[in-house]
Amino acid sequence: MRAYAADAVLKSRKNLDRSLTENRMSRAVTRATFRMIDRIPSVKRRMAAEAGG
Secondary structure (H helix, E strand, C coil): CCCHHHHHHHHHHHHHHCCCCCCCHHHHHHHHHHHHHHHHHHHHHHHHHHHHH
């Protein structure tokens, strides 16, 4: 678990920073990306598999 925990935390922090940015364009792109991931089952499964390790 220690081998991948730090990397997972850094990725999560990076995504959090992106979602809270003051830059409207960046925020819009991030939201659109998450919506696309949620609506396309094959992409959603792949993202879930990668997040699970």
